[in-house]
Amino acid sequence: MRLIKMTGGLGNQMFIYAFYLKMKKQFPHTKIDLSDMMHYHVHHGYEMNRVFGLPRIEFCMNRTLKKVMEFLLCKVVYERKQKNGSMEAFIKTYTWPLVYFKGFYQSERFFSDIEDEVREAFSFNMELVNPQSREMMRFIDADEHAVSIHIRRGDYLLPKFWENAGCVCQLPYYKNAIAELEKHEPAPSYYVFSDDIEWVKQDLSLPNAHYIDWNRGNDSWQDMMLMSRCRNHIICNSTFSWWGAWLNPRRDKAVIAPSRWFMKEETPYIYPSGWIKVSIN
Incomplete structure (x- = not known):
C-alpha cells in the first residue's frame, strides 16, 4: 500500500492530488492520507471534495497509530531528498508493506502524461x-x-x-x-x-x-x-x-x-x- 501525505492550502492540495492520480495508475492501492489535515488550521482546510465535487477516497488514522506504523512498517519517501529531479523513488517497487510519500510535487512533470484526467478531476463545482x-x-x-x-x-x-x-x-x-x-x-x-x-x-x-x-x-x-x-x-x-x-x-x-x-x-x-x-x- 502507498500513502501520500496531504497538506497545505488549495493550490498545494491540487499538486498532491494530481500526484496521487498519477501514482494510482501504476499502484492501484495508493491512498491519500488526511491525518495531518485534521490538525491543519491554516487556509480553509481540506477542500478537494467540496470545490471539485471529488469522491471521498481519503484515508485517515490516529496520530499515535501513524507514528508507530511509520516506525515499524513503513518506508518514508521525501520528495525534497530526491536529487537532480530524479523520479525513480516515486515509480520504483518497494518490498516494504507500506510506503509513505511526503512532499508537494509542485511540477507538471508529475502528471503531464495524464493531463486530461487532471483537468477533468479539477472541474469546479459550479453549483457553489x-x-x-x-x-x-x-x-x-x-x-x-x-x-x-x-x-x-x-x-x-x-x-x-x-x-x-x-x-x-x-x-x-x-x-x-x-x-x-x-x-x-x-x-x-x-x-x-x-x-x-x-x-x-x-x-x-x-x-x-x-x-x-x-x-x-x-x-x-x-x-x-x-x-x-x-x-x-x-x-x-x-x-x-x-x-x-x-x-x-x-x-x-x-x-x-x-x-x-x-x-x-x-x-x-x-x-x-x-x-x-x-x-x-
Whole structure:
C-alpha cells in the first residue's frame, strides 16, 4: 500500500492530488492520507471534495497509530531528498508493506502524461458559485482581452515567509510582468485578484482594471475559477495562481511568471513549458 501525505492550502492540495492520480495508475492501492489535515488550521482546510465535487477516497488514522506504523512498517519517501529531479523513488517497487510519500510535487512533470484526467478531476463545482462570481464569470467569458493578475501579500508579509517567498513578487516584478504581457496583448482588460486590493490600486497603475474582492473564506476558491477563465495571466509565486493559469485550456495563452519562485531555493521544474519568466528586479 502507498500513502501520500496531504497538506497545505488549495493550490498545494491540487499538486498532491494530481500526484496521487498519477501514482494510482501504476499502484492501484495508493491512498491519500488526511491525518495531518485534521490538525491543519491554516487556509480553509481540506477542500478537494467540496470545490471539485471529488469522491471521498481519503484515508485517515490516529496520530499515535501513524507514528508507530511509520516506525515499524513503513518506508518514508521525501520528495525534497530526491536529487537532480530524479523520479525513480516515486515509480520504483518497494518490498516494504507500506510506503509513505511526503512532499508537494509542485511540477507538471508529475502528471503531464495524464493531463486530461487532471483537468477533468479539477472541474469546479459550479453549483457553489456565488451570484457575484457567476456574473463576473459571464463578463470574463465575453472579454477577449481578459488578463488575470494575482498579487499575494497577506501572509507573505509575515517575517517567517517574507525572506524566502514574500519578497519575490513586489512592485518591480509586476511592472516587468505588465510590460511583457502587453507585448502579447496590447489592449488588456485586467482582472485583479489580491488580498490587498488597496495596495494594488495605490501602487499599480492598471488601465481597464476590474477588482475581484468578494470571495472570502469558503468562497476563496472562486478566485481561481475566475482566473482560469481569463485569456492570459500574470501570476505570482503562489500555487493558487499557478493553477489558475494552468487550468486555462487555451494553447495560445501567455502566462507571465516570476523568474524566481523562492529566494533561497531553486525550483527549476515548477514552470511548464512555454510560460514566460520575467525578472523580479
